[in-house]
Amino acid sequence: MLNKESPLPMYYQIEEDLKRKIESGIYNYGEAIPSERELSETYEVSRMTVRQAILNMVRNRILYREKGRGTFVAEEKFEQPLQGVTSFSEDMKRRGLTPHNELLIFERQDPDETTKDLLQLKEEEVYYLKRIRYADDEPMAIEETFIPVHLFPELDADRLEGVSFYEYIETKTAHSIERARQTIEAGTAVFEEARPLSIEEGDAILRIERIGYLSTGVPFERNTSIYRSDRYKFISDMQREK
Amino acid sequence: MLNKESPLPMYYQIEEDLKRKIESGIYNYGEAIPSERELSETYEVSRMTVRQAILNMVRNRILYREKGRGTFVAEEKFEQPLQGVTSFSEDMKRRGLTPHNELLIFERQDPDETTKDLLQLKEEEVYYLKRIRYADDEPMAIEETFIPVHLFPELDADRLEGVSFYEYIETKTAHSIERARQTIEAGTAVFEEARPLSIEEGDAILRIERIGYLSTGVPFERNTSIYRSDRYKFISDMQREK
DNA sequence: CACTAAAATTGGTATAGACAACTATATACG
DNA sequence: CGTATATAGTTGTCTATACCAATTTTAGTG
Structure with missing residues (x-):
């Protein structure tokens, strides 16, 4: 069942196994899973280890617990909460649409006062991107992005072409995105x-201003978007x- | 220091003490706090107990940890994240404004199809409220709320006068709000x-549609608001x- | 049958210890 | 002087156990 030699911690393997059993219907939504003590026997680990796995899953809303009653599988619809910071590309894909960009401007510049303030910069340069964002070939938003050069010195237009900027950060750099x-x-x-x-002129639009932060707490982007509100x-x- | 006889768990008392020490400047932002082993000696509890306190605070972004290095106090500005579900009253107070309401309609009615669907109702009645929401005596939003009667059978207009509905739920009923x-x-x-x-007619407005859920996963309100966007x-x- | 008391079950808190993985620092060596 | 290497300190994982608190189930009693 579990691999004691694996570099993956036991509690993580237990989480994965429980998730699999929920998805395959062995444990049903709203119903109880085995108690901590039972699970610790079947997985042959201590109760505290089972507990660590379960508490992680409770935090992720996959399970919920009631003292004296048991641990239950949360309702299906909360399984994949749509919360969370996402880039435009990720957002559109999640909605079942195909995103693409038209890059209007890509340059390095000295940031204006607002940008310096929001990104906590002194004299550092920023990349400035202006893009039209499309979903299924329909224009959806105008987006301006400011990114401190010193955080991503190797960035260029090509790297932002195919892949989402957020995906790029998390897979190709040592940084990781924390919040926005x-x-x-x-x-x-x-x-x-x-x-x-x-x-048309006068039509309703949404103006969204976002500051993204890395897990170190350092702001890594200022993003100003204008979305058409009919779509x-x-x-x-x-x-x-x- | 800690009270072993208190009904409050030790890890909670440790959390409170650490928070106090952070606020009073004994531990400074960005600097390390004592290691788990040190803390377990000073508080005279086991390391695992200290650990539970620290991990809770890490989840709340008060601390962050780096393996092999230590545990550090997070930056001040993330101490009280403004995220979270709030009622209009709470939202305005947080912005330093004084909220009040003008109640236009309060009645029981049979919900329309959309409301029944969103609140997962069959034939149950709902309260219907229509209110104008003011902040510092300026009109800010028009709000319509639908609440299943069977969840709050004792609700009436008086109870919604002084206090926020969310506050009412959490203090006067056995229900608790989980998410929206x-x-x-x-x-x-x-x-x-x-x-x-x-x-003016044609001015920009924000339309916000919210479904609120109790910790049991049951939807407890449908809220449709129209906010003026200039304020x-x-x-x-x-x-x-x- | 209805009510009550006891027992069993469940999650919550806490202990004391062990080893692993990682980081920074001091030390010895070339 | 610079570079490996040991070492001490840190968090991460895990064990085995104990008792507490809330709830459900069972057994007993009137």
């Missing part, structure tokens, strides 16, 4: 915005704070 | 919307999924 803060407001399109989005809804899943 | 899903889109105000918000920005903090 967004402000969202409504507005009406002016002519220069309406034209590339194929909408795009912002979806957000939030948890209640305790 | 929101969709946000931009639009332009029609006459009936513009009038109570003191804006309101939606703020959202999100974490990257792993």
Whole structure:
């Protein structure tokens, strides 16, 4: 069942096995899984190890527990929470659409005061990207991105062509994305915005301003987007704070 | 230091003590706190107990850890993440504004198909509330709320007057709020919307549709809000999924 | 049959110790 | 002086056990 020699920790292997059993219907939604003590016997590990696996899954909403009653499989619809920071490409794919970009500008520049402030920069240069974002060949958003050069010195236009920038960071660099803060407001399109989005002047648009942070806490991008609102809804899943 | 007789678990008392020491500057932002072994000696508990306290604080972004290096105090600005599901009242207070309501409609009714679907109802009645939401005596939003009667049978208009509905649920009932899903889109105000918000027809507005869920997974409210966008920005903090 | 008390089961907290994986520092060697 | 190498310190994983608190189940009693 489990591989004691594997470099993967036991609790992780247990998590994977429980997930598999949930997906294959061995444990059903809303029903209880075996108790900690039972699982520790079947997996031949200590109860605390089983516990670590279960508590991780509770944090990920795959399970929930009730003292004195047991541990239960959470409802299916919460299995893959749609919360989370995503790039445009990831967002569109999740919605079943095919994203692509039209790169209008890619250059290095000295950031303006707002950008310096938001990205906590002093004199460092930033990449400036301006792109039109398409989903299924329809224009969806105009996006401007500012990225500190010193964080990704090897970045160039080619690298941003095929793959999502977020994916690039997480697979090709040592950095990892942790969180983002967004402000969202409504507005009406002016002519220069309406034209590339194929909408009319005065039509409703969403303005989204995002600051992305690495796991070190360092801000790595400022992203200002204008979405046409006839084709795009912002979806957000939030948890209640305790 | 710690009270072994207290009904509060040791790990919780340790968390509180560490938070206090961070706030009072005994441990500074970015610097390491004592190691698990040191803490387990000073608090006179086992290392695993210290560990439970620390891991909780890591989840809450108060601390972060690096294997082989130590445990560090996270940057100040992430101490109180603004993420989380909030009611209008809570949201406004957090922004330093004073909220109040004008209750236009409060009645029981048979829900329409959309509401029945979103709240997973069959034939149950719902409360229907229509309110104008004010912040510092300026109209901010028009809000319609649908709440299943059977979840809160004792609800009436008085109970929603002074206190936030979310606060009411968490303090006066056995239910607890867990999460919410929101969709946000931009639009332009029609006459009936513009009038109570003191804006002009055609001005930009944010339409927010929210479904709130209890910790049991049961949806407890459908909330449809129209915010004027000249005075309101939606703020959202999100974490990257792993 | 209905109610109550006891027992069993479950998750929650806590202990004491062991080894592994990783990091930084001091030390010895070329 | 620079470079390996040991070593001490850190977090990460895991064991085996114990008792507590909440809930459910069972047995007993009237």
